[in-house]
Amino acid sequence: xxxxxxxxxxxxxxxxxxxxxxxxxxxxxxxxxxxxxxxxxxxxxxxxxxxxxxxxxxxxxxxxxxxxxxxxxxxxxxxxxxxxxxxxxxxxxxxxxxxxxxxxxxxxxxxxxxxxxxxxxxxxxxxxxxxxxxxxxxxxxxxxxxxxxxxxxxxxxxxxxxxxxxxxxxxxxxxxxxxxxxxxxxxxxxxxxxxxxxxxxxxxxxxxxxxxxxxxxxxxxxxxxxxxxxxxxxxxxxxxxxxxxxxxxxxxxxxxxxxxxxxxxxxxxxxxxxxxxxxxxxxxxxxxxxxxxxxxxxxxxxxxxxxxxxxxxxxxxxxxxxxxxxxxxxxxxxxxxxxxxxxxxxxxxxxxxxxxxxxxxxxxxxxxxxxxx
Amino acid sequence: xxxxxxxxxxxxxxxxxxxxxxxxxxxxxxxxxxxxxxxxxxxxxxxxxxxxxxxxxxxxxxxxxxxxxxxxxxxxxxxxxxxxxxxxxxxxxxxxxxxxxxxxxxxxxxxxxxxxxxxxxxxxxxxxxxxxxxxxxxxxxxxxxxxxxxxxxxxxxxxxxxxxxxxxxxxxxxxxxxxxxxxxxxxxxxxxxxxxxxxxxxxxxxxxxxxxxxxxxxxxxxxxxxxxxxxxxxxxxxxxxxxxxx
Numbered sequence: 001x002x003x004x005x006x007x008x009x010x011x012x013x014x015x016x017x018x019x020x021x022x023x024x025x026x027x028x029x030x031x032x033x034x035x036x037x038x039x040x041x042x043x044x045x046x047x048x049x050x051x052x053x054x055x056x057x058x059x060x061x062x063x064x065x066x067x068x069x070x071x072x073x074x075x076x077x078x079x080x081x082x083x084x085x086x087x088x089x090x091x092x093x094x095x096x097x098x099x100x101x102x103x104x105x106x107x108x109x110x111x112x113x114x115x116x117x118x119x120x121x122x123x124x125x126x127x128x129x130x131x132x133x134x135x136x137x138x139x140x141x142x143x144x145x146x147x148x149x150x151x152x153x154x155x156x157x158x159x160x161x162x163x164x165x166x167x168x169x170x171x172x173x174x175x176x177x178x179x180x181x182x183x184x185x186x187x188x189x190x191x192x193x194x195x196x197x198x199x200x201x202x203x204x205x206x207x208x209x210x211x212x213x214x215x216x217x218x219x220x221x222x223x224x225x226x227x228x229x230x231x232x233x234x235x236x237x238x239x240x241x242x243x244x245x246x247x248x249x250x251x252x253x254x255x256x257x258x259x260x261x262x263x264x265x266x267x268x269x270x271x272x273x274x275x276x277x278x279x280x281x282x283x284x285x286x287x288x289x290x291x292x293x294x295x296x297x298x299x300x301x302x303x304x305x306x307x308x309x310x311x312x313x314x315x316x317x318x319x320x321x322x323x324x325x326x327x328x329x330x331x332x333x334x335x336x337x338x339x340x341x342x343x344x345x346x347x348x349x350x351x352x353x354x355x356x357x358x359x360x361x362x363x364x365x366x367x368x369x370x371x372x373x
Numbered sequence: 374x375x376x377x378x379x380x381x382x383x384x385x386x387x388x389x390x391x392x393x394x395x396x397x398x399x400x401x402x403x404x405x406x407x408x409x410x411x412x413x414x415x416x417x418x419x420x421x422x423x424x425x426x427x428x429x430x431x432x433x434x435x436x437x438x439x440x441x442x443x444x445x446x447x448x449x450x451x452x453x454x455x456x457x458x459x460x461x462x463x464x465x466x467x468x469x470x471x472x473x474x475x476x477x478x479x480x481x482x483x484x485x486x487x488x489x490x491x492x493x494x495x496x497x498x499x500x501x502x503x504x505x506x507x508x509x510x511x512x513x514x515x516x517x518x519x520x521x522x523x524x525x526x527x528x529x530x531x532x533x534x535x536x537x538x539x540x541x542x543x544x545x546x547x548x549x550x551x552x553x554x555x556x557x558x559x560x561x562x563x564x565x566x567x568x569x570x571x572x573x574x575x576x577x578x579x580x581x582x583x584x585x586x587x588x589x590x591x592x593x594x595x596x597x598x599x600x601x602x603x604x605x606x607x608x609x610x611x612x613x614x615x616x617x618x619x
């Protein structure tokens with residue numbers, strides 16, 4: 001398809017570049033190489049002959065124009081010979097519209113120090129905005145709980161149904177399986193020592209105190225935390241949040257507080273359900289594998305597992321719920337005006353809330369142990 | 374004429390970019406006022422500052438006698454009940470039907486009976502040219518033009534005297550856009566509204582606006598009526614309105 005050619009001829013003081021055929025963006029690279037490698041440019045006068053050119057596109061014209069400028073810079077006299085009107089028009093267009101004043105900015109150089117600086121600053125700002133969110137949350141809470149009429153019972157009930165009642169099945173099933181697995185693994189070890197009955201102590205304390213609250217929190221973080229982020233993020237993109245604000249409906253009152261309150265109410269109940277089903281799972285294994293009857297299991301449970309373990313587990317519920325709900329909602333409010341950031345923030349919301357729950361659990365663990373509870 | 378909005382020396386800065394560098398303008402009661410300018414000049418930002426969605430960094434905006442830089446929470450809440458805002462895509466609450474969307478402010482802010490609210494909703498639906506038969510539909514089930522009309526009906530639900538419109542005709546076909554212009558003019562005379570709008574639609578600008586402010590290069594380059602605009606020597610005005618003025 002390349003039917004374009006370049007002839008270079010020299011007469012005395014004059015160099016003639018003879019272009020013919022079509023000079024387009026598909027064809028001029030070869031000529032560029034020829035011209036660049038040419039050592040012939042020692043004559044004062046250069047003539048660019050376009051008489052035989054059948055077609056010139058803007059890329060070709062740009063090539064000719066930069067050739068012209070290069071040569072002019074080296075104090076050659078350059079002369080274009082062209083009579084075809086279309087070709088001269090293209091050349092003039094390129095000449096007039098070419099912008100040499102500004103360069104397209106390339107991405108900032110990736111220098112390690114500035115990357116660390118930017119990363120730190122970004123995280124610092126993110127942390128500050130989360131603190132600001134908590135502050136605003138607290139301020140709105142104070143403002144709206146001034147009167148009992150301000151509480152949105154309907155929304156709270158709706159959220160309790162959405163993130164509490166509908167989660168009972170999955171939480172019961174997960175906890176049941178966790179109880180089963182823990183009991184099965186320890187039964188094998190206990191049998192070696194003939195310490196079968198101690199499975200009750202082990203299951204009772206570990207499940208009530210640690211496993212149930214954690215499992216419940218993780219399931220809820222994945223289920224409700226992500227839902228909060230996605231719902232609120234989508235509302236932000238469609239300007240629904242702005243619309244609410246201009247109508248004087250504070251999103252904190254209508255969306256944020258009901259979700260947080262609902263989750264703080266449901267979490268302890270869900271932990272209780274998780275306790276029951278995990279213990280049932282453990283009891284089943286004890287019965288089948290270690291030949292401990294249900295009556296014996298319950299008797300022993302009554303005897304060795306103090307009620308404080310149960311209450312500690314339940315007490316963790318509202319704290320975990322607060323962390324999951326605030327992080328989920330905060331991430332939703334951080335969604336920018338593009339769809340990608342919904343995905344990004346939903347991921348962040350789940351990861352951050354699970355992390356926060358585990359950190360919180362560790363703090364509780366140390367605290368209660370030191371207090372001797 | 375009474376001034377209902379006064380923007381005084383407003384400066385807006387986003388990170389390291391100056392958007393507004395000292396804007397001054399005033400809007401009179403009963404007029405349809407346009408904020409115009411090239412894209413990215415901060416028209417919508419100024420509108421968002423007026424409706425308290427965005428903080429003002431320097432300067433002040435005075436709306437209906439309230440200074441936005443020093444407004445209390447309760448005053449702000451009262452002010453919000455006195456205006457209506459129509460967003461570009463309607464911003465209807467997706468979990469509520471059209472009728473519920475319009476009824477929401479009435480339900481929250483008044484102690485009207487459900488029957489009365491229904492009457493009001495039906496009236497607002499009629500006044501913006503929607504069909505009452507469509508009132509039970511959800512935002513995802515209706516067209517863009519209907520969403521705008523429903524959004525307008527919701528903005529009018531509390532009978533505000535002040536209406537903010539963000540690109541009311543964008544995304545509408547030319548016929549619906551002209552209908553919408555006519556609707557805005559009709560509502561203005563019917564309800565005695567003052568309207569502030571951001572627009573790009575030339576036809577709509579000439580058909581509806583009484584006065585305009587043109588923002589370019591971070592400043593107001595022109596404020597006044599459309600007829601005198603030719604005398605301005607802003608390059609934006611020349612290119613944007615050039616053809617029309619010939």
